[in-house]
Amino acid sequence: MRGSHDLGGLPAGPIDLEPHDMTFWEKQIDAMNTLLAQKGLRKTDENRRYVEMLSHDAYNTLSYYERWTASLARQMVDKGVLTQDEIDAKIAEIRSRLGQDAG
Amino acid sequence: MAQGLEPGDRVRVREDFPQGHVRTPVYVRGKEGVITRDFGPQPNPEVLALGRDGLPKKTLYEVRFKQSELWPDYNGPETDTLLIDIYEHWLSRI
Numbered sequence: 001m002r003g004s005h006d007l008g009g010l011p012a013g014p015i016d017l018e019p020h021d022m023t024f025w026e027k028q029i030d031a032m033n034t035l036l037a038q039k040g041l042r043k044t045d046e047n048r049r050y051v052e053m054l055s056h057d058a059y060n061t062l063s064y065y066e067r068w069t070a071s072l073a074r075q076m077v078d079k080g081v082l083t084q085d086e087i088d089a090k091i092a093e094i095r096s097r098l099g100q101d102a103g
Numbered sequence: 104m105a106q107g108l109e110p111g112d113r114v115r116v117r118e119d120f121p122q123g124h125v126r127t128p129v130y131v132r133g134k135e136g137v138i139t140r141d142f143g144p145q146p147n148p149e150v151l152a153l154g155r156d157g158l159p160k161k162t163l164y165e166v167r168f169k170q171s172e173l174w175p176d177y178n179g180p181e182t183d184t185l186l187i188d189i190y191e192h193w194l195s196r197i
Contacts, residue, residue: 001120008130009174045151049124079154 003052004059026065033068041079047071108164112138114194116166124152127193134172135197139186140165147190162191 022030036042050071054062062070076082108114118133126148141164146157170183177183 002129006129008128043151043154045124045148045157046154048148049152052124 004054004056005048005052029065029069029072033072036072036076041081042072042075046075050075108138108141108162108191108194108196110138110140113197114138114164114166115197116189117193117195119193121149123149125149125193127189128187130173131166131168131187131189134168136166136168136172138164138194139167142188145190147192163188164191164194165189166194 033042033047037044047068051059051067053074054067054070058070059067073082073087077084077087113135114137115135116127116131116133120129120132141162143162144160145163147159147161148157151157165186166189168185168187169181170179170185171177171181173185
């Protein structure tokens with residue numbers, strides 16, 4: 001069984017070689033990633049395992065940093081740092097603040 | 104598992120599909136190659152991936168494969184090779 005990430009040798013389309021600036025939220029996730037490592041709450045290989053555990057659809061739909069975000073959120077729930085309810089409540093609060101529909 | 108491998112030793116990569124995080128891509132599993140470098144004992148990423156200490160350490164080797172060994176339809180020169188790092192527990196001497 002091949003993981004969603006293990007693409008070596010599979011047919012692929014053209015590769016976008018244009019440089020992309022990181023968005024602010026991507027920098028925030030990168031910073032959070034470093035902070036959680038400094039606190040001993042995650043390791044690089046652990047991040048990889050969680051990213052590789054995403055469903056095939058999720059893996060192929062999410063962007064690189066969205067995968068990181070999903071991975072970190074799940075790790076923090078598994079480790080008891082956050083609960084899924086807390087994450088859901090925060091997402092709802094942010095959506096409300098931005099004037100978006102919840103859900 | 105192969106221990107005490109040295110540059111020049113011929114090896115075969117374990118053809119296995121374990122759950123969890125592994126650093127051995129599918130396309131080299133079951134393939135034959137040659138040890139080219141010994142990087143010494145390293146924390147095992149498969150154990151680090153579980154949030155643990157990565158012990159016991161596993162020796163990491165650089166292994167050279169012929170491209171024609173990896174890709175059945177490879178039509179480049181026979182001298183084309185790939186170098187890839189593989190941990191000892193994925194290798195057996197042949």
